[in-house]
Amino acid sequence: MLDFxxxxxxxxPAIIITVxxxxxxxxxxxxxxxxxxSCLLLIVYIQVVLQTAFFFxxxxxxxxxxxxxxGIWGEAPIAHAYFxxxxxxFIPFGGLMPMVFKRMKKMRYCVFAGFLFFCIIEISQLxxxxxxxxxxxxxxxxxxxxxxxxxxxxxxxxxxxxxxNLG
Numbered sequence: 001m002l003d004f005x006x007x008x009x010x011x012x013p014a015i016i017i018t019v020x021x022x023x024x025x026x027x028x029x030x031x032x033x034x035x036x037x038s039c040l041l042l043i044v045y046i047q048v049v050l051q052t053a054f055f056f057x058x059x060x061x062x063x064x065x066x067x068x069x070x071g072i073w074g075e076a077p078i079a080h081a082y083f084x085x086x087x088x089x090f091i092p093f094g095g096l097m098p099m100v101f102k103r104m105k106k107m108r109y110c111v112f113a114g115f116l117f118f119c120i121i122e123i124s125q126l127x128x129x130x131x132x133x134x135x136x137x138x139x140x141x142x143x144x145x146x147x148x149x150x151x152x153x154x155x156x157x158x159x160x161x162x163x164x165n166l167g
Contacts, residue, residue, distance in 0.1 A: 014047035038099035045092050052089075053121050054130040065126055065133040072136045086140035087147065090114065094148020098156075105156075107149050114145030 021043065022035045066072075073083050093114050097104040104110040118141040125131030 010048045010051040011044070014044045014051070017047060018043045036100065038096055041092075042096040042100050045096060049089070049093075050121075053125060054128065067135045069135055069139065072134060083136070083140060086137060087144040090118070090141040090144030091148035091151065093117070093141075094145035094150075095152040096148075097145075098149065098152050107146070107153070110149045111142060111146050115142045118142060118145075 018040055022040060070083075072079055072086075074080070094110055097110050097113060104113060115138065118138045122131075122133045122138055126133035
């Protein structure tokens with residue numbers, strides 16, 4: 001649970017930055033510019049993820065790469081918690097992307113976008129030495145995006161089903 005305290009502390013600055021960006025966008029687009037709540041949530045979410053990935057640890061604290069699959073699973077319960085936490089943290093990615101981008105409503109695009117995003121984070125962590133580059137992170141984060149997409153898809157299905165029954 002201690003790991004979740006740090007990302008939560010990034011929420012307030014991320015919300016402030018997002019609101020600021022939304023106001024600038026609306027001012028620059030003189031016509032009636034609309035920014036959806038899901039778009040704002042995605043921006044806040046990505047900011048928190050990036051801050052967590054790069055500023056959660058000290059600079060140059062991790063200089064290695066771990067290409068072992070399921071290397072973080074380990075035998076200790078805390079290792080299992082980290083593994084599961086990596087999946088849970090990226091569920092919002094898979095749920096918000098299809099709400100913001102039409103193409104992401106297809107599972108393969110959403111999960112692939114997540115995979116690319118996570119690869120960029122891991123490679124950036126390796127280059128900047130602000131984190132630990134692990135194959136497991138890419139795999140578990142991608143699984144999290146997939147789970148998020150499944151949750152979004154099921155929710156979307158039921159919303160459409162109930163909408164058709166009500167109307």
